[in-house]
Amino acid sequence: DAGITQSPRHKVTETGTPVTLRCHQTENHRYMYWYRQDPGHGLRLIHYSYGVKDTDKGEVSDGYSVSRSKTEDFLLTLESATSSQTSVYFCAISETGRTAGNEQFFGPGTRLTVL
Amino acid sequence: AQKVTQAQTEISVVEKEDVTLDCVYETRDTTYYLFWYKQPPSGELVFLIRRNSFDEQNEISGRYSWNFQKSTSSFNFTITASQVVDSAVYFCALSEGGANNLFFGTGTRLTVIP
Numbered sequence: 137d138a139g140i141t142q143s144p145r146h147k148v149t150e151t152g153t154p155v156t157l158r159c160h161q162t163e164n165h166r167y168m169y170w171y172r173q174d175p176g177h178g179l180r181l182i183h184y185s186y187g188v189k190d191t192d193k194g195e196v197s198d199g200y201s202v203s204r205s206k207t208e209d210f211l212l213t214l215e216s217a218t219s220s221q222t223s224v225y226f227c228a229i230s231e232t233g234r235t236a237g238n239e240q241f242f243g244p245g246t247r248l249t250v251l
Numbered sequence: 252a253q254k255v256t257q258a259q260t261e262i263s264v265v266e267k268e269d270v271t272l273d274c275v276y277e278t279r280d281t282t283y284y285l286f287w288y289k290q291p292p293s294g295e296l297v298f299l300i301r302r303n304s305f306d307e308q309n310e311i312s313g314r315y316s317w318n319f320q321k322s323t324s325s326f327n328f329t330i331t332a333s334q335v336v337d338s339a340v341y342f343c344a345l346s347e348g349g350a351n352n353l354f355f356g357t358g359t360r361l362t363v364i365p
Binding site: 167177178179180181184186194195224226228238239240241242244245 | 255284286288294295296298301342344346351352353355356357358
């Protein structure tokens with residue numbers, strides 16, 4: 137199994153509060169991703185990183201920011217959580233990007249509930 | 252625009268039956284990759300297979316097989332002699348040559364009844 141951990145695994149918070157989710161990898165992979173999973177939508181990309189301090193937006197990036205100061209850590213921040221951000225968040229990593237197949241491995245997920 | 256369609260929302264089969272999960276994709280790229288992932292009740296996503304657009308050979312891995320047909324833009328997944336442990340949500344995904352992310356279908360929930 138790919139060495140990917142996510143913390144916390146479960147979180148309940150209130151509308152308007154900031155929330156930070158952490159993804160940590162031990163595989164030294166260059167690419168890291170944040171997805172959210174919602175019923176009827178599958179998984180949708182929020183943001184991704186292609187190197188330290190290099191990030192880009194995905195399909196559903198509004199209301200989220202990310203940071204990557206080290207190869208092994210990728211943080212997802214909800215500056216002011218809303219109920220629509222209640223979801224399961226998955227981190228993923230890949231050794232290569234688009235030019236070589238982009239095979240991704242996923243972390244265990246974080247279940248976030250915004251009340 | 253890219254798109255992945257998994258028209259079967261839920262499927263139930265009796266143990267030992269064969270079952271095929273359908274995946275139809277849309278892309279304008281000539282270079283792309285297709286994937287299948289399994290999400291068991293425990294919630295994690297497990298990578299099953301990757302196939303690139305230049306390789307239309309079907310693949311078999313134990314009880315699993317995949318049929319890739321560019322002519323119909325389909326990448327179907329068959330489980331032979333299904334088992335209860337196969338019960339999960341299965342996702343098909345597409346990565347285009349110019350994109351850094353995966354585009355997922357909405358998933359098919361497979362229930363194998365003992």
